[in-house]
Amino acid sequence: MAGNNLAQNLNIGADNNFVNVNEIVADPKSLGDVMNNLAIRIIDKTLQEIDAEGLQESTLRHKVSMPVELFGDTFTATLYMADYYDFINQGVKGVGGFKNVYETVTSKKGNRYKRIKRDAQGNPEQIAWVVKATGSKYFYKDEKPPLLFEWAYLKRFNPFVLREIIYHSGITPKYYFDRVLESVNNGEIKRRFVMELNKAGGQAIVKGMKDLFKKR
Numbered sequence: 001m002a003g004n005n006l007a008q009n010l011n012i013g014a015d016n017n018f019v020n021v022n023e024i025v026a027d028p029k030s031l032g033d034v035m036n037n038l039a040i041r042i043i044d045k046t047l048q049e050i051d052a053e054g055l056q057e058s059t060l061r062h063k064v065s066m067p068v069e070l071f072g073d074t075f076t077a078t079l080y081m082a083d084y085y086d087f088i089n090q091g092v093k094g095v096g097g098f099k100n101v102y103e104t105v106t107s108k109k110g111n112r113y114k115r116i117k118r119d120a121q122g123n124p125e126q127i128a129w130v131v132k133a134t135g136s137k138y139f140y141k142d143e144k145p146p147l148l149f150e151w152a153y154l155k156r157f158n159p160f161v162l163r164e165i166i167y168h169s170g171i172t173p174k175y176y177f178d179r180v181l182e183s184v185n186n187g188e189i190k191r192r193f194v195m196e197l198n199k200a201g202g203q204a205i206v207k208g209m210k211d212l213f214k215k216r
Contacts, residue, residue: 028200032068035075037196039066041189042079042180049176053088057154060085081177091133091173092166095140098126099168132170140167 024040025033043066050061063082068075101124103117117125133139144167152159183189 028196030200031075031197032070034193034196034200035068035077038189038193039068039077041192042066042077042184045180045183045189046079046081046177049179053174053176055088055174055176058151060088085177087138087171088174089177090138090175091136092145092171093133093136093139094129094131094166094168094170096129096131097168098128101125101127129168131168132172136170136173140170 024037028034028037043064046064047061050056050058050064055061060082063080063085066077066079068077070076101117102114104112104114106112119125144163147159147163149159151157152162
């Protein structure tokens with residue numbers, strides 16, 4: 001038997017062979033094979049959708065895993081992702097408000113810098129923040145998001161400015177995980193899972209009957 005922890009290897013049938021969890025079993029003969037293939041396809045689909053949104057370098061991508069474990073006679077496959085995965089999926093509504101308008105000016109010495117633009121009365125000109133994800137169940141209120149130093153560094157962005165933008169404007173929904181769930185519930189992943197489950201189940205029944213007669 002493969003033992004209780006099948007995160008790295010799975011029992012794949014009568015011969016007690018083992019397969020790495022990152023390899024599809026072409027001819028599944030056991031429930032272990034089927035669950036292995038299901039986990040791989042869900043991981044691959046999740047990574048594919050993350051990459052499609054341009055998030056290849058994100059911690060979100062690196063956190064995706066789906067170990068398959070055996071508890072007694074029951075297989076379980078749990079998808080693990082970064083804690084904030086659904087914030088990116090469904091987006092987060094910003095608090096809105098107004099921001100100052102800045103203009104670039106040149107000093108007498110030829111130096112260029114930005115300053116707050118003002119109207120004829122000397123009052124700062126302001127415009128409203130564009131609020132994203134207005135229909136999301138997630139929203140900012142009193143607490144600002146954390147400083148994203150790593151992401152800001154990769155994008156050459158000031159992390160403090162980035163936090164203000166996210167807080168006021170919010171996070172645009174990507175719906176990458178909704179597309180994964182659609183495939184699991186109604187699409188290609190479900191179709192292959194049902195097909196392989198039926199095939200492996202039939203083979204397991206036949207083998208069980210043969211073993212039963214051998215013992216007599």
